[in-house]
Amino acid sequence: MDITDLILDDHQEQRRLFAILEQIDRRDTDILSAIWDRLAAFLELHAQAEEEIFYPELLQVGRAARRAAAVREETLDAIHDHNEIRDAVAEVGRHRTGTDDWFAAVAAANTANSDHMAEEEREGLTEFRRLAALPRRHQLAVAFAAYEARNYAGVQAVDKDPEGYVRTAADKARTAPNGSLSVGTLKRT
Template sequence: MDITQLILDDHHQQRRLFALLDEIDRADRETLGLVWNQLADFLEVHAEAEERHFYPSLLRHGQGAGSKADAKGETIDAISDHNDIRDAIARAGQHEVGSDGWFDAVAAARKANSTHMGEEERESLADFRRHAPLQARHELAVRFAAFEAAHRGGIDARDKDPQAYVRRAGG
């Protein structure tokens, strides 16, 4: 088991759930709400699992990849992205499911998440695969999976200050 593969698997599931929302009749607000709630919870739990487990380890092992000179830059960008995703999820919660405002907020969440996943896959995950020992990747995967399983019903998601996060995580 490898943390980078678990994160990629989660990304696939996130893309699948956003695509499922595309397939649901806009008038079927009940189904839209059920699928969105599942996706919103999943996005928030996934982000928190990364912030608790993956990014602190990236700060220790990473050396930078893609457009980021170092793991600190990758981490600051990721935490900022997670905040954008959380904010869009919160905006969706301010609108009636199926309304134009709700669809706009869901689209904003999708865009923020797609941007984040692309950057993470090109930069953070590639950096971690290159520099973290396989045993560390395995142990991290176990902790990550356990966290997601324990919190599959959702969490109390809150934005984080990216700079303060990096300082606390040891970057």
């Protein structure tokens, strides 16, 4: 098991759910609402799992490999993207399900999410596979799967300051006993 594969699996599920929404008759508002609610909760859970587990470790392995500046920029961009996705998801909630405005807001959320996933797949995930050994990726995959399982009912959406996030993640990595985030501490999350 590899955390990068779990993240890619989540991305595929997000794409699938957006595609399902595009194929449902706009008059089936109960179904549209149910699918959207599931997708919106999943988008946030996925973002927070990445923010808790993946991105701090990307920063750590980047620093160890003397690629700190590159992974810092990737992480700043990802946190910014997560905030944009949160804002797009909130915008959907401002419209009556099934209306033109609702579908336009869903399309905007899809675009924000698709842009983020494509960039993450090209950069952050690729960088992490190059820099982190498979045993570490496996350990993180277990923590990532556990985080999503423990929080299956959803998590509260909270925008993060990208600079503050990177600073905090770097501070935690420096104070961890082995220089990483110590995945064992994430069991209570």
